[in-house]
Amino acid sequence: MVFKKGxxxxxxxxxxxxxxxxxxxxxxxxxxxMVMNLGSLYADAGDGEGIQQPNADCSxxxxxxxxxxxxxxxxxxxxxxxxxxxxxxxxSGLKQIRGVKAIVxxxxxxxxxxxxxxxxxxxxxxxxxxxxxxxxxxxxxxxKFIPLIEVxxxxxxxxxxxxxxxxxxxxx
Amino acid sequence: xxxxxDEVKKRKVSGESSREIxxxxxxxxxxxxxxSSAISESAGADSEKRKRERIENHFFMIKEFYDRIxxxxxxxxxxxxxxxxxxxxxxxxxxxxxxKAFLEVVMAxxxxxxxxxxxxxxxxxxxxGILFGFSLIIVASASMFKSLPLFLLGMxxxxxxxxxxxxxxxxxxxxxxxKERRSYAxxxxxxxxxxxxxxxxxxxGRIMDAFPESGEVVSLSLFGNPLSFRLYGYLxxxxxxxxxxxxxxxxxxxxxxxGQSDEHGGILSELGRGFKESFExxxxxxxxRILLLLLVTGAVMGSLQTLVNSFYGIFIFRAFFRTGFxxxxxxxxxxxxxxxxxxxxxKISKMNADKYGKFPxxxxxxxxxAITPLTYxxxxxxxxxxxxxxxxxxxxxxxxxxxxxxxxDLAGERERRVFFSTLSILVVVPQLVIVPLxxxxxxxxxxxxxxxxxGIAMASMTPLYLGVIVLHKKEKI
Numbered sequence: 126m127v128f129k130k131g132x133x134x135x136x137x138x139x140x141x142x143x144x145x146x147x148x149x150x151x152x153x154x155x156x157x158x159m160v161m162n163l164g165s166l167y168a169d170a171g172d173g174e175g176i177q178q179p180n181a182d183c184s185x186x187x188x189x190x191x192x193x194x195x196x197x198x199x200x201x202x203x204x205x206x207x208x209x210x211x212x213x214x215x216x217s218g219l220k221q222i223r224g225v226k227a228i229v230x231x232x233x234x235x236x237x238x239x240x241x242x243x244x245x246x247x248x249x250x251x252x253x254x255x256x257x258x259x260x261x262x263x264x265x266x267x268x269k270f271i272p273l274i275e276v277x278x279x280x281x282x283x284x285x286x287x288x289x290x291x292x293x294x295x296x297x
Numbered sequence: 298x299x300x301x302x303d304e305v306k307k308r309k310v311s312g313e314s315s316r317e318i319x320x321x322x323x324x325x326x327x328x329x330x331x332x333s334s335a336i337s338e339s340a341g342a343d344s345e346k347r348k349r350e351r352i353e354n355h356f357f358m359i360k361e362f363y364d365r366i367x368x369x370x371x372x373x374x375x376x377x378x379x380x381x382x383x384x385x386x387x388x389x390x391x392x393x394x395x396x397k398a399f400l401e402v403v404m405a406x407x408x409x410x411x412x413x414x415x416x417x418x419x420x421x422x423x424x425x426g427i428l429f430g431f432s433l434i435i436v437a438s439a440s441m442f443k444s445l446p447l448f449l450l451g452m453x454x455x456x457x458x459x460x461x462x463x464x465x466x467x468x469x470x471x472x473x474x475x476k477e478r479r480s481y482a483x484x485x486x487x488x489x490x491x492x493x494x495x496x497x498x499x500x501x502g503r504i505m506d507a508f509p510e511s512g513e514v515v516s517l518s519l520f521g522n523p524l525s526f527r528l529y530g531y532l533x534x535x536x537x538x539x540x541x542x543x544x545x546x547x548x549x550x551x552x553x554x555x556g557q558s559d560e561h562g563g564i565l566s567e568l569g570r571g572f573k574e575s576f577e578x579x580x581x582x583x584x585x586r587i588l589l590l591l592l593v594t595g596a597v598m599g600s601l602q603t604l605v606n607s608f609y610g611i612f613i614f615r616a617f618f619r620t621g622f623x624x625x626x627x628x629x630x631x632x633x634x635x636x637x638x639x640x641x642x643x644k645i646s647k648m649n650a651d652k653y654g655k656f657p658x659x660x661x662x663x664x665x666x667a668i669t670p671l672t673y674x675x676x677x678x679x680x681x682x683x684x685x686x687x688x689x690x691x692x693x694x695x696x697x698x699x700x701x702x703x704x705x706d707l708a709g710e711r712e713r714r715v716f717f718s719t720l721s722i723l724v725v726v727p728q729l730v731i732v733p734l735x736x737x738x739x740x741x742x743x744x745x746x747x748x749x750x751x752g753i754a755m756a757s758m759t760p761l762y763l764g765v766i767v768l769h770k771k772e773k774i
Contacts, residue, residue: 142653142654142656142657142766145652145654146657146660146661146762148657149653149658150660150661150664150759152661156665157664157667157668157671157672157688160668160672160676160681160685160688161668161671161672161675161685163676163681195741233509263509266615266624267615267618291739291744292385292386293385294385
């Protein structure tokens, strides 16, 4: 940039390609970091929809769907309209959890929610089953598990640690 | 008399008025009566041509409009979600998308070879459109009966017919009405078309959410008799799209065929010649290191894009089924953002390519593209995904424009054409490996991990570009 007759004008020489690349990489990384953290401050300690919850410490809480030979242990057995969903959830975090909340969404947009309150230590597995009425809820579209911790004597769902079942195969 | 008519026509084309022509030809010794008759004949032919162009503009516009609505209602993302609901396997969805891309390339190659030999009659183009419409009915019916083979059959017919419809149509349009003679709406179809597709995408999503997969029971009374049946959203949306494509194909039948097809040898020998030429082109393009690098990165990026694009819709549908606008409408919303972003991309890219140089813009575009899959892994919330999609589409347009500008500097016009035709063929090879492999990994591990892997792979193209910049730092590229 140079000053000419009191006016600021831009030099015709641009930045070298290497410097331009470095600048643009830095800009892209900044944009990426911003997008990847977008809304996370707002959602922290919230219910995922922006509603503030009591201050709960979900750090160190993590769950996984238990896998045997690479297969997620979430299955269904059906007899007519009655479906039984069996699942195994592993406490893969550092803390004890007070159970899990299972949310099953049917394609009629009806949702079945059930809490399984049971103490699960770190590196332990919870095995449970859930009865699902296909007539009332429709075909299963999604299954989500949310770890529960105890806050002020009541179970509190750590929404950010929720996991979804990838698939729901039929039990052999 | 014929030479007089030709002379009049020639002078009219060069912009002379009837009076000027009359004076000039009178000076050349032609009889005034002959000149007047030739001028009036020419004027009649002109007005006939204008009338024909007006009618054709009208029908081309109808066709474009119906097509854009149809492509919005039966969006590829909706098709992937329906396939996932039938197949329950990411691998099948991935394999389907890779094979579809392969079939598209093969069909385009075949159509281009065919069009070098023969003119495709307008009626055949219209019929291909009608066939495409019917294939969508097959796809929707397959979803209703949960039949995977029927679904795949419908999509195979759809892919073949859409290429046989699209490629010759573009040639027909440019041969029949020159750009300056097109109506305003037809000239600006790239913009209006995107807006039309965006609106119909939203309507399609709403319809599919209003009538869920298990169907909505509708009860009617017909002549006093109770009648109840189930309505399926995807069936309504896809059937609407099918009707529009059928009407669009029919609209083309109103465009008069011109001239006879010229026969120039057999199609098989032309295909063989095309193959030979393609291999020679590959050898020619790969002999230049910089073009080879652009070719390899372009092919890998194309494959990774196909992989992640196959699953974005499915991920959004499943993760946000209960939130936002509803399963399909959420998908529509995100992809409307993508469509609108594609309008902005070229302007941003051209503005910045001069200031920063083309290679830096290529690197920037590539990194922006990598943000989208990484956001699906790190921050899968609706808002973040919408923003990431916006950036990803702008990035992909920036990378595309930068690549074009770069090729203008690096290669001549013929070489550029060869580059793009080679890229369109070469991209199929990694696509057939990367897409099914990624989908298989999604089945074994998780879809999120595949997004992470794809994002990292896209970002890792950057060092390759950086290497080229360092090698060529003496000249600003």
